Amino acid sequence: MPQASPINRLSEISAALTKVREQVINSAIAAGRDPDEVTLIAVTKNYPSSDLQILKSLGVNDFGENRDTEGSEKSLATVGTWHFQGGIQSNKINSIARWADVVHSLDNSRHIDKFAGAVAPGKVLKVFLQVALDNSEGRSGVQPAELDALAENVMKHHQLQLLGLMAVAPLGEDPESAFQRLEVIHRAFKDKFPDSPYLSAGMSGDFEGAISHGATHIRVGSSILGSRMAPL
Ligand SMILES: *Cc1c(COP(=O)(O)O)cnc(C)c1O
Numbered sequence: 001m002p003q004a005s006p007i008n009r010l011s012e013i014s015a016a017l018t019k020v021r022e023q024v025i026n027s028a029i030a031a032g033r034d035p036d037e038v039t040l041i042a043v044t045k046n047y048p049s050s051d052l053q054i055l056k057s058l059g060v061n062d063f064g065e066n067r068d069t070e071g072s073e074k075s076l077a078t079v080g081t082w083h084f085q086g087g088i089q090s091n092k093i094n095s096i097a098r099w100a101d102v103v104h105s106l107d108n109s110r111h112i113d114k115f116a117g118a119v120a121p122g123k124v125l126k127v128f129l130q131v132a133l134d135n136s137e138g139r140s141g142v143q144p145a146e147l148d149a150l151a152e153n154v155m156k157h158h159q160l161q162l163l164g165l166m167a168v169a170p171l172g173e174d175p176e177s178a179f180q181r182l183e184v185i186h187r188a189f190k191d192k193f194p195d196s197p198y199l200s201a202g203m204s205g206d207f208e209g210a211i212s213h214g215a216t217h218i219r220v221g222s223s224i225l226g227s228r229m230a231p232l
Pocket residue numbers: 043045066085086168202203204205219220221222223
């Protein structure tokens with residue numbers, strides 16, 4: 001595949017980003033919400049730092065990564081708010097706690113305690129609890145019934161700030177029905193934990209539906225940056 005020239009890459013990303021931003025505004029308005037309530041996180045996993053510089057120049061400040069090494073390197077090259085949304089391995093927590101500003105994928109108490117112990121003095125790490133929208137054990141996310149106990153654990157740690165809930169629509173199910181369930185879970189959670197009212201949900205294929213069901217943080221990669229290139 002020919003390499004895109006820098007100018008072409010800029011216009012390509014700019015057009016795609018404009019379209020996503022318009023879709024965010026339209027779906028928020030259609031849901032009777034203020035579009036400014038929705039934070040767009042550009043998921044940059046597998047894309048080069050040159051793309052992040054382009055995103056910066058277009059006003060993007062929130063970047064999401066799934067892997068510790070990649071996030072750690074890119075966060076040195078690009079100033080912004082850095083989100084980690086990948087599966088958490090215990091031995092990576094010390095490193096993730098250094099470069100990430102927000103962790104979306106927390107789903108167990110041991111990891112909560114370990115993150116709290118790993119945060120640098122004076123820093124507060126923002127976190128979401130990932131809730132499972134299917135009942136298969138062993139996948140990412142906790143069952144809704146376990147959320148309150150985890151939330152209370154997060155709140156014991158002054159190094160952590162609980163923003164709210166995160167979810168991924170399960171494969172093989174219409175995201176609309178999954179996000180309907182999520183909205184109910186999220187309402188109940190916000191009632192109990194009013195200081196943690198945010199909801200991280202929605203990716204390239206389903207962020208409009210997520211916004212109509214209350215998402216405040218959407219994580220969008222391929223709709224902005226195109227199909228992922230094979231890792232170099
Ligand atoms: C990769 C990823 C995204 C972004 O996915 P796209 O389909 O490229 O928008 C969002 N959330 C999580 C948890 C991911 O792993």
